[in-house]
Amino acid sequence: MNNLIDVRIKQMRYESDNILSIQLVPIHTKLLPHFNSGAHIDFHFPHGKVRQYSLISPLQDRRYYEIGVLKEPQSLGGSRYIHEQLRVGDLIKISEPRNLFELDDTDQKVLLIAGGIGITPILSMWSSLAIDQRKCDLHYCIRQPNIPFIDRIDEFHIMNRNSHYVTYIGNQQTNGFDIAAVLQQEKVNTHIYVCGSGHFIQYVEAQALAMQWTKEFIHKECFKNPMTELLLASDQEHSLEIASTGQKISLLQTDNIAEVLNKAGYVVPMSCEQGICGTCTLRYTGGELHHQDMILNETDHLTMFTPCCSKIKSQHLIIDL
Numbered sequence: 001m002n003n004l005i006d007v008r009i010k011q012m013r014y015e016s017d018n019i020l021s022i023q024l025v026p027i028h029t030k031l032l033p034h035f036n037s038g039a040h041i042d043f044h045f046p047h048g049k050v051r052q053y054s055l056i057s058p059l060q061d062r063r064y065y066e067i068g069v070l071k072e073p074q075s076l077g078g079s080r081y082i083h084e085q086l087r088v089g090d091l092i093k094i095s096e097p098r099n100l101f102e103l104d105d106t107d108q109k110v111l112l113i114a115g116g117i118g119i120t121p122i123l124s125m126w127s128s129l130a131i132d133q134r135k136c137d138l139h140y141c142i143r144q145p146n147i148p149f150i151d152r153i154d155e156f157h158i159m160n161r162n163s164h165y166v167t168y169i170g171n172q173q174t175n176g177f178d179i180a181a182v183l184q185q186e187k188v189n190t191h192i193y194v195c196g197s198g199h200f201i202q203y204v205e206a207q208a209l210a211m212q213w214t215k216e217f218i219h220k221e222c223f224k225n226p227m228t229e230l231l232l233a234s235d236q237e238h239s240l241e242i243a244s245t246g247q248k249i250s251l252l253q254t255d256n257i258a259e260v261l262n263k264a265g266y267v268v269p270m271s272c273e274q275g276i277c278g279t280c281t282l283r284y285t286g287g288e289l290h291h292q293d294m295i296l297n298e299t300d301h302l303t304m305f306t307p308c309c310s311k312i313k314s315q316h317l318i319i320d321l
């Protein structure tokens with residue numbers, strides 16, 4: 001696990017009615033660790049929750065990190081706490097940056113697609129592509145007419161003569177953004193980087209696959225997992241078996257497997273609690289699951305799962321712990 005870093009909130013600024021940008025400066029050192037565009041940090045709240053936020057600060061300036069936080073109407077204490085409780089000067093713990101959404105290092109054209117607050121990791125890519133003068137198009141779907149981060153988008157657009165961007169404003173998910181029309185203009189397997197809600201990502205990915213893109217060229221990061229409604233039985237016992245000890249633990253299909261394991265004394269670290277960060281990922285060697293995450297692929301699912309949101313499907317599941 002990453003070492004935690006103590007930081008102080010140096011600045012909070014509204015980028016729109018419901019999005020705050022927050023600058024964090026280190027307390028014990030002068031500089032913070034390096035990161036690449038697309039990276040995020042874990043933000044450790046005083047009440048114990050952990051949430052991930054993408055870094056939007058300049059890659060080359062390690063004196064501070066900056067994140068952008070949307071106030072979610074259904075917040076369980078993460079974004080609401082930041083908007084309503086945190087103030088400049090407060091001390092927070094964060095993880096070192098991690099990157100599950102890294103830019104490829106070719107010099108090929110890149111297609112960046114953002115839905116709402118999904119602009120945050122994309123913004124970091126946009127700035128890094130500007131530094132490299134790499135060809136890129138940005139498509140940005142957003143609800144509010146006062147477009148968050150538009151000043152930075154303009155700044156890097158002016159800097160990169162090979163860039164082009166379009167915004168789509170309105171209350172619909174895509175607001176006139178026609179992914180099929182966009183992809184028709186591109187070579188098949190142009191690298192696509194898409195970040196937004198699960199539904200938004202599914203819209204982009206389904207169309208790209210239908211137009212012969214292969215999965216490795218569709219890079220995605222989700223900030224909200226639209227988990228499938230499962231028909232689960234809450235009256236039949238299933239069991240987990242711990243491979244190293246042979247211990248058997250009973251549970252219901254509706255139970256949260258990570259919580260069951262934690263109660264039984266097996267420490268399963270959790271962060272997003274919705275299958276989008278990978279913190280809780282475990283291996284299993286027998287049994288079947290309803291996988292609900294947004295990060296593992298079909299091959300991974302043969303041996304790995306995220307116990308924070310996956311549900312047991314078979315009578316018995318052997319966990320490699």
Ligand code: FES
Pocket residue numbers: 269270271272273274275276277278279280281293306307308309
């Ligand atoms: S805690 Fe994030 S995937 Fe399980």
